[in-house]
Amino acid sequence: MVQSWKSRLSILRWDFSSVRGICATLLVIPLMLCACHLLPESRLNPPPFSQHSQDEESEESGDAFQYRFSILHRTVGADGILWRMDPSDCPFDTVQAEEVIESALAKWKLPGTCSFRRADEGESANLTIGWRGANHGHSCVSFGVSSELLAHIAASPESGDATDWSIHLNTSLDWTLEKTTTNFPPGGLGRNAVSRIEPQLGKVVVHEAGHILGLGHVPLKGSVMHPIQPEAGSTPSDLDLDGIQSLYGSAEEAGPDDLEICCVDPQGKPHLAAPIIRGLAPAGRVRVHLFDIDDDGRDEMVLLGMGRPTDGSGLLILDFGSGALLQKSTGPFPGLLAGDLPLAVGRISNGDRVLAQQPQRKQGGYHAVVYPAQGPPLRALSAGEKWLSLAGGGGDEDGDGQLDQVIGGIGQEGMADLDGDGIYELVRRGSADRQP
Numbered sequence: 001m002v003q004s005w006k007s008r009l010s011i012l013r014w015d016f017s018s019v020r021g022i023c024a025t026l027l028v029i030p031l032m033l034c035a036c037h038l039l040p041e042s043r044l045n046p047p048p049f050s051q052h053s054q055d056e057e058s059e060e061s062g063d064a065f066q067y068r069f070s071i072l073h074r075t076v077g078a079d080g081i082l083w084r085m086d087p088s089d090c091p092f093d094t095v096q097a098e099e100v101i102e103s104a105l106a107k108w109k110l111p112g113t114c115s116f117r118r119a120d121e122g123e124s125a126n127l128t129i130g131w132r133g134a135n136h137g138h139s140c141v142s143f144g145v146s147s148e149l150l151a152h153i154a155a156s157p158e159s160g161d162a163t164d165w166s167i168h169l170n171t172s173l174d175w176t177l178e179k180t181t182t183n184f185p186p187g188g189l190g191r192n193a194v195s196r197i198e199p200q201l202g203k204v205v206v207h208e209a210g211h212i213l214g215l216g217h218v219p220l221k222g223s224v225m226h227p228i229q230p231e232a233g234s235t236p237s238d239l240d241l242d243g244i245q246s247l248y249g250s251a252e253e254a255g256p257d258d259l260e261i262c263c264v265d266p267q268g269k270p271h272l273a274a275p276i277i278r279g280l281a282p283a284g285r286v287r288v289h290l291f292d293i294d295d296d297g298r299d300e301m302v303l304l305g306m307g308r309p310t311d312g313s314g315l316l317i318l319d320f321g322s323g324a325l326l327q328k329s330t331g332p333f334p335g336l337l338a339g340d341l342p343l344a345v346g347r348i349s350n351g352d353r354v355l356a357q358q359p360q361r362k363q364g365g366y367h368a369v370v371y372p373a374q375g376p377p378l379r380a381l382s383a384g385e386k387w388l389s390l391a392g393g394g395g396d397e398d399g400d401g402q403l404d405q406v407i408g409g410i411g412q413e414g415m416a417d418l419d420g421d422g423i424y425e426l427v428r429r430g431s432a433d434r435q436p
């Protein structure tokens with residue numbers, strides 16, 4: 001039993017801190033979404049799968065762009081989420097705790113975009129916030145096997161709560177209402193130090209509320225979505241707001257790092273059709289390819305960073321749903337593909353996609369990864385495995401390790417059917433001129 005919890009947790013850590021692969025797309029899909037940590041991520045995650053060696057990347061290009069946000073899901077009714085605090089096991093005066101939670105959630109108040117409001121007496125809430133012990137339900141993930149887990153979000157019925165969503169706070173930690181100065185030993189945190197960590201209620205609620213709104217972790221200082229609490233910001237930053245606006249929209253025009261999703265009218269004139277994807281694709285640093293990477297009949301935005309792989313850079317996939325609305329991101333995967341080499345797309349016999357590149361190296365051959373239709377983990381193409389090119393050249397139909405055609409590469413931006421309705425959208429970068 002303990003073993004199964006352990007293995008489930010390690011899957012969660014991998015999925016949500018590093019791969020961010022699994023997600024719920026709507027309120028109605030019950031799924032554990034996230035576990036948030038106190039300890040540095042290097043202690044928690046296996047090393048990232050990395051195939052493409054760093055020295056194949058051009059040295060002069062600098063570090064690859066670190067993506068500003070990641071997306072777990074899109075929340076229906078994000079503007080006006082009604083919350084209620086469950087007072088059981090609350091380590092504080094409940095009135096005080098509710099005040100701290102209320103002012104933390106007020107930091108997510110963006111008129112017309114997202115907001116939280118405390119449910120009145122008798123009003124039905126969408127979100128329960130409460131303290132839970134180590135094993136707090138058959139389906140909700142345990143905090144017990146891993147004392148560094150400080151909080152998580154859950155959906156009903158796994159959460160055991162009556163509301164669609166829940167934020168569960170680990171009752172075995174020494175919570176504080178105010179910022180306290182805890183000095184960490186220089187050599188890192190030992191096992192025994194965990195019990196001395198005093199998570200701040202307000203800061204953790206801001207982070208968990210970001211998850212409720214659909215944001216995943218990013219390893220960037222300043223973001224409230226940093227997975228390690230001491231590194232996370234306490235107020236949503238531009239990084240976090242870019243994610244929120246990419247999901248739920250804003251009135252600001254697109255800048256050069258942004259991507260517009262347009263429908264094209266019969267006169268050929270583009271009109272914005274969905275929220276602008278903010279801050280993910282600076283020209284010259286991130287390539288934007290459009291193709292169906294998971295064989296679901298819809299095109300995805302496949303972003304590929306240029307430069308030296310760093311944490312939070314590399315290959316990032318954006319998935320869209322009906323109305324070309326952003327639904328989730330998968331990745332990023334640093335170091336899998338080179339941002340400066342042309343990319344070919346193909347498929348193996350079961351339909352899984354192959355992403356292939358031809359490094360300029362003496363031994364010849366090519367480099368290819370398989371992106372399974374069901375999502376991560378990605379894997380290297382096996383020796384002798386045959387694949388058919390779909391676009392950009394390449395292909396190895398006899399599996400001899402030699403490409404059938406030179407990889408000329410697939411194009412960037414342009415037309416794509418992001419929602420799979422048979423009508424193509426135009427995806428283009430915002431222009432500097434159009435920036436306010």
Ligand SMILES: [Zn+2]
Nearest residue numbers: 034035036227
């Ligand atoms: Zn988290």
Ligand SMILES: [Zn+2]
Nearest residue numbers: 140141154168
């Ligand atoms: Zn829980």
